[in-house]
Amino acid sequence: xxxxxxxSLLCPNCRRLISHDEPLCPYCGIRKPGSxxxxxxLVRGMAHPDLILQVIIGINVVMYVVSLIFSGRGVGVTANxxxxxxxxxxxxxxLGASGSLPIDRFGRWWSLLSANWLHGSILHIxxxxxALRNLAPFVMREFGTxxxxxxxxxxxxxxxxxxxxxxxxxxxxxxxxxxxxxxAALYFGKSRGGEYGNAVYRQVSGWVMSIxxxxxxxxxxxNWAHGGGIxxxxxxAWAFGYLERKRESQRDKAVxxxxxxxxxxxxxxxxxxxxxxxxxxx
Numbered sequence: 001x002x003x004x005x006x007x008s009l010l011c012p013n014c015r016r017l018i019s020h021d022e023p024l025c026p027y028c029g030i031r032k033p034g035s036x037x038x039x040x041x042l043v044r045g046m047a048h049p050d051l052i053l054q055v056i057i058g059i060n061v062v063m064y065v066v067s068l069i070f071s072g073r074g075v076g077v078t079a080n081x082x083x084x085x086x087x088x089x090x091x092x093x094x095l096g097a098s099g100s101l102p103i104d105r106f107g108r109w110w111s112l113l114s115a116n117w118l119h120g121s122i123l124h125i126x127x128x129x130x131a132l133r134n135l136a137p138f139v140m141r142e143f144g145t146x147x148x149x150x151x152x153x154x155x156x157x158x159x160x161x162x163x164x165x166x167x168x169x170x171x172x173x174x175x176x177x178x179x180x181x182x183x184a185a186l187y188f189g190k191s192r193g194g195e196y197g198n199a200v201y202r203q204v205s206g207w208v209m210s211i212x213x214x215x216x217x218x219x220x221x222x223n224w225a226h227g228g229g230i231x232x233x234x235x236x237a238w239a240f241g242y243l244e245r246k247r248e249s250q251r252d253k254a255v256x257x258x259x260x261x262x263x264x265x266x267x268x269x270x271x272x273x274x275x276x277x278x279x280x281x282x
Contacts (some may be wrong), residue, residue: 005275049140052148056136057129059267064116064125066271067091070278085122092118092172094274096266098160099170110174112164113266120170128174135181142188144248146256147240148181151260153233155180156204162228171222176229182207188242 042185067087068075074088081158096114103109140148159176182204189201209231215221240252 009128018265049145052145053100053133055154056276057132057221059062059263060117060119060125063095063267063271066117067095067118069275073100075202081120086120087118089170091274094252094270094277096270097170097172099168100164100279101169103164107192110266110270111159113117113153113263114159114270115160115172116153116174116177117263117267119174120172124173128178131178132174132181135185139181139184142244143184143237143240143242146252147242147246149256149259150240150252151180151233152177153263155183155229155236156175156234158227158232159225161222162231163222163225166224168222168224171225173222173225175260176225179211179226180228180236183209183230183235185233186230187234187237191238192242192244194240 024257030107041061064087068085068091070091071088075085088127089097093106094109095118096102096108097118098111098115122169135153136148139151139233143151156174156177159179160171163171163176185200186204186208189197189204191197192200211226211230212223215226240246
């Protein structure tokens, strides 16, 4: 019996077993499912929910540790739990804090992206990562992993753009990006409707009220970034859709890949330039 030369693979879109040389996936209709771009390791890795969440949290933790290292003796060690182990403002500025000061005085528009990965204290990063761990699985389940990356990264950028336009001078933290996930969940609940959608909408609306109350009761909270993140999340969720209505497409994968590469490029550049300045100052 003659063996078939047609190798098999998992469709990168629907994960069904198909022939490598299929022009269209017979299950989901994706074009050229065996192409190199659709099956490269980076794009495939972005489809794994647990891995994506670990990578996002890992990058936040690494950037926090790096900011403490560059702060040197400027690290805040106080009895106040909200400022315990806080990096210095100089380290934050060099690594990409955003706001009117970094943007208007130093032209650091890229800080709209980098500021989402910086934190001002141990409690700051712990609270944000706990919120991310609670929200991300829901958003990945209803929107997909690629759209989670898009909403988190671009929502964070949108949150700091609103913050900048509102005149906030100096700001950092992942809360704007996390609030973008809140906005996406809010849109999902309202758009889907029904018993499930209404339940999601009511619960997320309670989160929004809690975020607003928390922001006005505690000093130093960037309410503009929180509100901007929620608005950006709603807009991105509307633009890209959720899985029940529209399957993730190659456009979603390409945008998510650009978001990931853009984030890594900006953070590597920020750490690299700060390292050079730090070494020269020693």
